[in-house]
Amino acid sequence: MLFGAMACTKDNADGATPDSSESLGSSLNIVSLNGAITEVLYDLGYGDQIVGIDITSTYPADPLKGKAQLGHTSKLNAEAILALAPDYIFCLESEADKPVLQQLANTGVKLVPITVSTHLNNSAEMAAQLHAHLGGDDKPVRALQEKIQSDSLSLAQFLTNQTTAPKVLFIYARGTGRLFVGGADTPVAAMIEKAGGVNAVASMSGYKELTTESLLAADPDVLLLFSSGLASLDGKAGLTQITGMEQVKAYQNDRIIAMDGHYLSSFGPRCGAAALELAQNIHQTTSN
Numbered sequence: 001m002l003f004g005a006m007a008c009t010k011d012n013a014d015g016a017t018p019d020s021s022e023s024l025g026s027s028l029n030i031v032s033l034n035g036a037i038t039e040v041l042y043d044l045g046y047g048d049q050i051v052g053i054d055i056t057s058t059y060p061a062d063p064l065k066g067k068a069q070l071g072h073t074s075k076l077n078a079e080a081i082l083a084l085a086p087d088y089i090f091c092l093e094s095e096a097d098k099p100v101l102q103q104l105a106n107t108g109v110k111l112v113p114i115t116v117s118t119h120l121n122n123s124a125e126m127a128a129q130l131h132a133h134l135g136g137d138d139k140p141v142r143a144l145q146e147k148i149q150s151d152s153l154s155l156a157q158f159l160t161n162q163t164t165a166p167k168v169l170f171i172y173a174r175g176t177g178r179l180f181v182g183g184a185d186t187p188v189a190a191m192i193e194k195a196g197g198v199n200a201v202a203s204m205s206g207y208k209e210l211t212t213e214s215l216l217a218a219d220p221d222v223l224l225l226f227s228s229g230l231a232s233l234d235g236k237a238g239l240t241q242i243t244g245m246e247q248v249k250a251y252q253n254d255r256i257i258a259m260d261g262h263y264l265s266s267f268g269p270r271c272g273a274a275a276l277e278l279a280q281n282i283h284q285t286t287s288n
Contacts, residue, residue: 039268179210181210185205220249225258
């Protein structure tokens with residue numbers, strides 16, 4: 001929390017409104033090191049002031065073209081970031097203690113860690129944190145809160161009419177040589193639960209290597225992958241490269257869902273819509 005305290009001391013430790021020169025409409029150079037943070041910044045009207053992004057920042061796609069690409073947070077180059085003359089660097093709280101980010105904070109740049117969660121209102125909470133530092137009109141924050149409430153209501157209404165809880169197995173794939181399943185305490189597991197499904201490997205925590213034994217033991221109703229992951233396997237037909245897959249009922253019944261990874265698991269502003277889409281897919285698929 002050192003960096004958060006540092007940023008608050010510089011901005012509004014006494015509870016005062018941020019300086020007008022740092023309010024919405026002024027010229028800021030913002031570096032965003034997380035895709036959900038980037039998306040929320042766009043919703044708040046700060047997209048034009050983002051000068052650098054990490055590899056997870058993929059939405060909105062067209063406006064992000066031309067932004068400096070800084071790579072993965074594990075491989076950041078401090079000099080490349082400082083060359084952008086950032087006024088703010090926003091990162092995940094869980095990553096703020098990385099050496100390169102400590103190095104940047106020591107230069108006097110405002111490094112602001114943002115707390116995230118796997119709740120549907122996560123982006124509203126993120127927006128409030130960002131607004132506390134950036135100031136400006138709070139109408140976009142309230143608009144985002146209203147959107148989340150509306151999406152959450154639509155999801156709840158859909159799930160009210162469902163009578164089954166499909167068993168869903170999420171496979172993280174980067175070709176057949178890199179296959180993992182997502183257990184408890186993962187963002188996708190949280191999304192499966194919110195969509196009215198049951199994680200097929202809830203007894204394990206985090207990501208574990210997919211084995212033939214674990215696949216057959218799970219025997220899910222639905223297989224869920226990121227779109228990029230399914231593409232790395234050459235599509236549905238490529239799933240047959242996974243030993244035991246043809247014995248799994250989800251594969252036999254063509255109950256396979258692919259969704260954009262950021263959309264599905266970042267818990268950004270569209271997470272309510274993503275949860276509803278997943279819910280509609282898993283329940284519609286299992287009814288076929």
